[in-house]
Amino acid sequence: AGPLDAPGYAKAFSCSACHGFAGASAADTVPVLAGMPSWYLKKAIQDYASGKRPAAEMESYSKMVLELGVDDVAAYFAGQKKQPTPVKADPAAVARGKAASTQCVVCHGPEGKGDPAKGIPDLTGQPPGYLKNQMLLFKADRRSPGDETLKALKALMRTIPDEAFGDLAAYYSSLR
Amino acid sequence: ATAIGPKTGRRVVVIGGGWGGATAAKYVRLADPSIEVILLEPNKEFVSCPFSNLVLSGVKSLESMTFDYSGLRRHGVKIVHQAATAIEPDKKRVRVGDDAIEYDRLVVSPGIDFLWEQVEGLPAAKDTVLHAWKAGPQTVALARQLQSMADGGVVVMSVPPVAYRCPPGPYERACQIAWYLKTSKPRSKLIVLDANKNIVSKTGLFQAAWKAYPNLEYRPANRVEKIDTSTREVTTEIGDKVKYDVINLIPPQRAGAIAVQAGLVGADKRWCEVNHVTYESVKHKGIHVIGDSTIGLPVPKSGTIANAMGKICASAVVHLLNGKEPPQMPPVNVCYSWVSNREAIAVINAYRIAQGKVVMIEQKLTSQTVAVAQNSEGWARSIWNDILG
Numbered sequence: 001a002g003p004l005d006a007p008g009y010a011k012a013f014s015c016s017a018c019h020g021f022a023g024a025s026a027a028d029t030v031p032v033l034a035g036m037p038s039w040y041l042k043k044a045i046q047d048y049a050s051g052k053r054p055a056a057e058m059e060s061y062s063k064m065v066l067e068l069g070v071d072d073v074a075a076y077f078a079g080q081k082k083q084p085t086p087v088k089a090d091p092a093a094v095a096r097g098k099a100a101s102t103q104c105v106v107c108h109g110p111e112g113k114g115d116p117a118k119g120i121p122d123l124t125g126q127p128p129g130y131l132k133n134q135m136l137l138f139k140a141d142r143r144s145p146g147d148e149t150l151k152a153l154k155a156l157m158r159t160i161p162d163e164a165f166g167d168l169a170a171y172y173s174s175l176r
Numbered sequence: 177a178t179a180i181g182p183k184t185g186r187r188v189v190v191i192g193g194g195w196g197g198a199t200a201a202k203y204v205r206l207a208d209p210s211i212e213v214i215l216l217e218p219n220k221e222f223v224s225c226p227f228s229n230l231v232l233s234g235v236k237s238l239e240s241m242t243f244d245y246s247g248l249r250r251h252g253v254k255i256v257h258q259a260a261t262a263i264e265p266d267k268k269r270v271r272v273g274d275d276a277i278e279y280d281r282l283v284v285s286p287g288i289d290f291l292w293e294q295v296e297g298l299p300a301a302k303d304t305v306l307h308a309w310k311a312g313p314q315t316v317a318l319a320r321q322l323q324s325m326a327d328g329g330v331v332v333m334s335v336p337p338v339a340y341r342c343p344p345g346p347y348e349r350a351c352q353i354a355w356y357l358k359t360s361k362p363r364s365k366l367i368v369l370d371a372n373k374n375i376v377s378k379t380g381l382f383q384a385a386w387k388a389y390p391n392l393e394y395r396p397a398n399r400v401e402k403i404d405t406s407t408r409e410v411t412t413e414i415g416d417k418v419k420y421d422v423i424n425l426i427p428p429q430r431a432g433a434i435a436v437q438a439g440l441v442g443a444d445k446r447w448c449e450v451n452h453v454t455y456e457s458v459k460h461k462g463i464h465v466i467g468d469s470t471i472g473l474p475v476p477k478s479g480t481i482a483n484a485m486g487k488i489c490a491s492a493v494v495h496l497l498n499g500k501e502p503p504q505m506p507p508v509n510v511c512y513s514w515v516s517n518r519e520a521i522a523v524i525n526a527y528r529i530a531q532g533k534v535v536m537i538e539q540k541l542t543s544q545t546v547a548v549a550q551n552s553e554g555w556a557r558s559i560w561n562d563i564l565g
C-alpha cells in the first residue's frame with residue numbers, strides 16, 4: 001500500500017499544510033503529529049474545539065476534525081512513524097535544560113515520554129519553539145486557563161524564569 | 177518538441193506548476209505510481225507569492241522563497257518547461273506548440289491573468305507599470321524602485337475589484353511598503369487607491385495595524401480608471417487625479433489565459449466553475465480546474481486553498497481512473513499577513529461538504545503578534561515542502 005492508502009488519510013490530508021507530510025513537522029513552532037499517541041491527539045482536538053485551549057489556528061480545524069471523526073484522524077497520525085523535529089538545538093542549552101529538568105521528571109518521566117495513565121504527554125522530539133511557547137502559555141495561564149488539573153504544572157512554570165524555558169525546550173526537543 | 181511520446185498506460189497531464197498544479201502532480205504520483213504524470217510549466221523555478229510582499233520591505237530576499245522542481249522529479253513527475261498553448265477536450269490532448277500530449281485526465285491550475293484593457297493607458301504601459309502580483313522579476317524590480325525613490329516621494333498602489341488573487345494580499349503589501357517608508361524614507365507617503373468599498377479581508381485587524389502608519393493614506397471606492405506614464409498620474413472613477421513617484425498598479429483579474437481559451441470559464445468569461453468534490457469542470461468532462469482560476473466555492477483565492485485543492489483533486493483523479501468513488505475531502509484555509517517587519521495576523525477558515533457542496537464551518541481571526549509571524553514561517557516551510565518536497 002502507498003503512503004496515501006492509510007485509513008484516515010482522506011480526513012487528515014489537510015493538516016500537512018502546517019504539520020508536514022503525515023505530521024512530520026519541520027517547523028519550529030508547529031508540533032510534530034507523526035506517531036502522536038491517539039489519546040493525546042484526541043484530547044488536544046477536543047480542548048481546541050471547545051475553546052478550552054485557545055489557539056486561533058486550531059479551533060476551527062478541530063471543529064472540522066470532530067465532524068469528520070476524530071478517532072480516524074488520531075489513528076492516522078498514531079500509525080505514522082514518529083519523526084523527531086529536524087530543528088537543531090544548541091548543545092549548551094540542552095545541557096542546561098537537562099539540569100533544570102529534574103522538576104519535570106515526576107510527571108513527564110526520566111526520559112520525557114510522559115504517562116498516558118495520568119494524561120501526561122510525550123515531549124521528546126517536539127520542536128523547541130513549540131515547547132517553549134507552550135511553557136510560556138502555561139505560565140501566563142493562557143493554555144486551558146482555569147483548568148484545575150493543571151494547577152501544579154502552572155504553579156511550577158511560574159517559578160521558572162522565561163530565559164530557562166529555551167533551555168528546557170532545547171533539552172526535550174533533543175530527546176528521542 | 178517536448179520529448180513526450182505517445183501515451184502507453186494511464187496518464188495525467190497537469191498545466192501549471194504553481195501552488196495547485198505542483199501539489200496535484202506530486203500527490204497523483206504518491207497515490208498511484210502506476211499513473212504517468214506530466215507537468216507543463218514554463219518557469220524553471222517556483223517563486224512563492226506568499227512572503228513576496230516582504231521582499232518589498234527588504235525583510236526577506238526573493239531567493240529565500242525560490243525553489244527548483246527536483247523534488248517533483250524524484251516523485252517521478254515528468255516536467256516539461258513549456259507552456260500549454262491549447263486544450264482539445266474532444267481529442268483529450270493538450271497542445272504545446274506543434275506537439276500534442278494525450279491525457280486520460282487533465283488538471284488545469286494556471287493561476288490568474290490580468291484584464292489590462294480595463295485601465296486606460298495600461299495595455300501600452302504594461303511592461304513598465306509593475307503589478308508584482310506574480311512573484312519574480314517584477315517583485316525585485318518594484319523593491320528597487322522603492323529603494324531608489326527620493327525621500328519625500330509618493331508611492332501609489334491600487335487594489336483591484338474582487339474577485340482577485342489573495343484577498344488580504346494588497347493590504348499586507350500596504351503594510352510592508354508603509355513600514356519600509358516609515359523606517360527608511362520618513363518624509364514619503366503611500367496612497368492606497370482601492371476599487372472596493374472597504375478593506376476586503378481582515379478589515380478590523382488591518383485598520384488597527386495601520387494606526388502605526390500615519391504615512392499611509394487609504395482611499396476606498398476609488399478604482400483606478402486611467403494611467404498616464406508621461407505625467408506620472410492616475411485617474412480614478414470619481415475623477416481624482418493622483419501623482420506618483422512609484423506606481424504599483426494591480427490590475428483586475430481573471431483565470432489564467434489557457435482556461436479562458438479552452439472554454440473552461442463561465443458566462444462572466446473570467447472564472448471556472450467546478451464540482452466541489454472532484455474539481456472536475458462543469459464545462460468539459462475529464463478536465464479538472466483548481467486554484468485561483470476557480471469560482472463558486474466559499475473559499476479565498478489563496479495558496480493554502482490551491483494546495484488543498486491539489487491534494488483533493490489528485491485523490492479524486494486517481495479514484496476515478498481506478499473506477500472508484502472519490503472521497504469527500506473538505507479544504508482548509510489559512511492566510512497570514514505580515515503587518516510590520518516582525519508581527520503578523522491571520523484568518524483561518526474551516527469547511528465541511530454538505531450535499532456535495534463546500535460550506536464554511538467558521539472563520540477565525542488572530543490578533544497581531546510575533547507568535548503568529550513565527551507560525552506563518554512554520555506554515556511556509558511545511559507547505560512549500562508539501563508542494564515541492
Ligand SMILES: Cc1cc2nc3c(=O)[nH]c(=O)nc-3n(C[C@H](O)[C@H](O)[C@H](O)COP(=O)(O)OP(=O)(O)OC[C@H]3O[C@@H](n4cnc5c(N)ncnc54)[C@H](O)[C@@H]3O)c2cc1C
Nearest residue numbers: 192194195196225226259260287342467468478479480482
Ligand atoms: C503578493 C501576494 C501574496 C500572497 N500571499 C499569500 C499568503 O500569504 N497565503 C496564501 O495562502 N496565499 C497567498 N497568495 C496567493 C497565492 O499565491 C495564490 O493563491 C496561489 O499561487 C494560487 O495557486 P495557483 O496554482 O492557482 O496559481 P499559481 O501558483 O500562480 O501557479 C500557476 C502556474 O501556472 C503556470 N502557467 C500559466 N499558464 C500556463 C500554461 N498555459 N501552460 C503551462 N503553465 C502555465 C504559471 O507559470 C504558474 O507557475 C499571495 C499572492 C500574492 C500575489
